[in-house]
Amino acid sequence: MHVDPKSMHGEQRTAALPADFRSGFVSILGRPNVGKSTLLNQILGEKIAIVSPRPQTTRNRIMGIKTLAGGQMMLLDTPGIHRARSLLNRRMVDVAKRSLSDVEAVVWVVDAIGGIRGDDQDIAGILGGSGHPTLIALNKIDTVSKGRLLPVMARLAELLPDREIVPISALTGESVPLLMEEILKRLPVGPRYFPEDELTDQTERFIAAELIREKVFLRTRQEIPYGTAVSVRSFEEKNDLVVIGATIHTERESHKPILIGKRGAALKEIGSAAREELEHLLGCRVYLELTVKTAPGWSRDPRSLAAFGL
Ligand SMILES: Nc1nc2c(ncn2[C@@H]2O[C@H](COP(=O)(O)OP(=O)(O)OP(=O)(O)O)[C@@H](O)[C@H]2O)c(=O)[nH]1
Ligand SMILES: [Mg+2]
Known part of the structure; x- marks a missing residue:
């Protein structure tokens, strides 16, 4: 997806890049809920990855492209690494x-509030053996005082020695x-792979579903968000209006009335919150038609998972 199609193109696209221009793919890894998606959005200055206070929000690999004067990095936001059962x-x-x-470097995100947990130890083990330049x-x-950071930093230095901690x-x-800056230093000298106004390889349809x-995730409780997936049935541009039809798939019949709410109030809230953000992202008016459908066992069925990119 592009931002502002009228931006600076011509001039800078043909301008020669500095001889030491760097580029490469960078994986953003960490246990669930540490702030990986928030970091991607902050780097890009746009929200392309969804964020919630609950773990296991991100389910797919999401690429964001950041172009700087000295280089271009393709950042991969990823689901949280944990000891998964389902x-x-x-x-x-x-x-x-x-x-x-697929990457030239790794950013390992650690949560200073939550501290180091078993999942972090597992991740340190994976990264220690990977040979990728890694920043922490x-x-x-x-939210934490400097004094509380020091023991966490000491523990990190034990788990994965000689890596810069930022x-x-x-x-x-x-x-x-x-x-x-530190990420860029760890990338090889290379070309600019994407036009500088390109923000992500995600389609508008995918971002809408997300x-x-x-x-x-923000409006339902307990296991409901985890049993939910979203697909976009239709996405049509009509003059200055985008008409989107989407389906919320829920694992259990009993979740359906909760998602819909009294006289459709809950679904309406979900829809209007999503529509507002979509209008901002797409820069035009959006009409969103949401329906809820029961899809028993979708999260345990490899074919359904494949349909959701998993
Ligand atoms: N105070 C504070 N909260 C943060 C920061 N970064 C992220 N958060 C919060 O932490 C929660 C999780 O953020 P996400 O970006 O969704 O975390 P994630 O690592 O992508 O989580 P998963 O996709 O579930 O693996 C959200 O409530 C964020 O607002 C930060 O720098 N400071
Ligand atoms: Mg995430």
Whole structure:
């Protein structure tokens, strides 16, 4: 997807890149809920990856492209790595681990509030053996005192020695420019792969489905969001209006009335919250038609998972 199609194209596209222009793919890894998607959005300055206070929000690999004067990085936001039991969660963890085979560098995001957990130890083990240049982003420093960071940093240095640790806040943006500089230093000299106004390889349809899923994550409780998937049935541009038809698939019949709410109130709230963000992202008016459908066992069925990119 592009941002602002009228931006600076011609001039800069033909201008020669500096001889030391760097480029490459970078995986953003970490356990669930540490702020990987928030970091991607902060780096891009646009929201392309959905965020929620619950773990296991991101299910797919999401690429964001950041072009700077000195280089271009293709950042891969990934699902959180954890000891997964269900088929859906195992597939998600596989997506994250597989991203390592496509990248030149890794940013390991660690949660300064939550501290180091068993999943972090597993990740350190994976990264220690991977041979990729790795930076550690110690995130959420807006909420902890400096004194509390030190023991976490010491533990990280034990788990994965000799890697630069950059304390950041993905939420406020504090030290994120410094992190970007450090990422760039670790990439090889290379070409600019994408036009500089390109933001992501995700389609508008995919982002629309994700934004709807985010609103379900934010507005429903317990296991409901985890048993929910969203697909876009139709996406039509009509003059200055985009008409989107989407289906919320829910694993259980009993979740359907909760998602729909009294006289459709809950579904209406989900729809209007998603529509508002879609209008901002697409830069035009959006008409969103949402329906809820029961799809028993979709998260345990490999064919259904494949339909959702897993
Ligand atoms: N205070 C604070 N909260 C943050 C920061 N970064 C992320 N969060 C919050 O942490 C929660 C999880 O953020 P996400 O970006 O969805 O985390 P994630 O690592 O992508 O999570 P999964 O996709 O589930 O693996 C959200 O409530 C964010 O607002 C930060 O720098 N400071
Ligand atoms: Mg995420």
